[in-house]
Amino acid sequence: MSEMGNSADGESAVSRVLPRLMQLGTVLNRSQVTERAMDRVGIPLDRPAITVLVTLRVAGQPLRVGEIAARMQVVGPHVTRHLHELERRGLVRRVTDPHDKRARLIELTSDGGAAAGRYLETVVGWFTGALADWPDEDRQTFGRLLTRFVDDLTAHLGAVDDEPAP
The missing domain is CATH 1.10.10.10 (Winged helix-like DNA-binding domain superfamily/Winged helix DNA-binding domain)
Structure with a gap:
């Protein structure tokens, strides 16, 4: 089982975070x-x-x-x-x-x-x-998790890009 629990729990967690990621993109662009x-x-x-x-x-x-x-x-x-x-x-x-x-x-x-x-x-x-x-521990945790997320997302999307088109 993953750190997020079962698949439904993982999807729910991502669904809650996705609007914040979109907001971050908007803030950086604006x-x-x-x-x-x-x-x-x-x-x-x-x-x-x-x-x-x-x-x-x-x-x-x-x-x-x-x-x-x-x-x-x-x-x-x-x-x-x-x-x-x-x-x-x-x-x-x-x-x-x-x-x-x-x-x-x-x-x-x-x-x-x-x-x-x-x-x-x-x-x-x-x-x-x-x-x-932010407390130092929060900054370090954020940096570690953000790095992990970007690396994993990059790898995942790269694999998706390599899949043959249907």
Whole structure:
């Protein structure tokens, strides 16, 4: 038996949470969190471009194009298009992979790292402020459960996407 009990109990619990998830999506869209944070970056970037920079910043190391794409859950050509523009603007650069001299990695320049840092600082600040009055144990539990939920939902929906059409 699952942690939620039987299937009917699990469906009931999800049914009660679903409106809150929809409300969260609405709040994030209406408040334009991403757009407002991108404005604070100080460099005009679109959402995919800032996502590339943040992906590299969070990784803390240069990555191959395919790994950036996998972390963003998009295809490689989508990332490549944005990398050309980011490279032209001096926010990323291509470097030789020290483990495979034939391969290239993408790394942040100091300007790209600073832009990603300003974006993350803004978003993390807003979320930290929203959780400021929560006890530390609640913040840790929330983080653990949210991570688990997103990972499990991503895996489940990926499996659904891979199913043949009826």
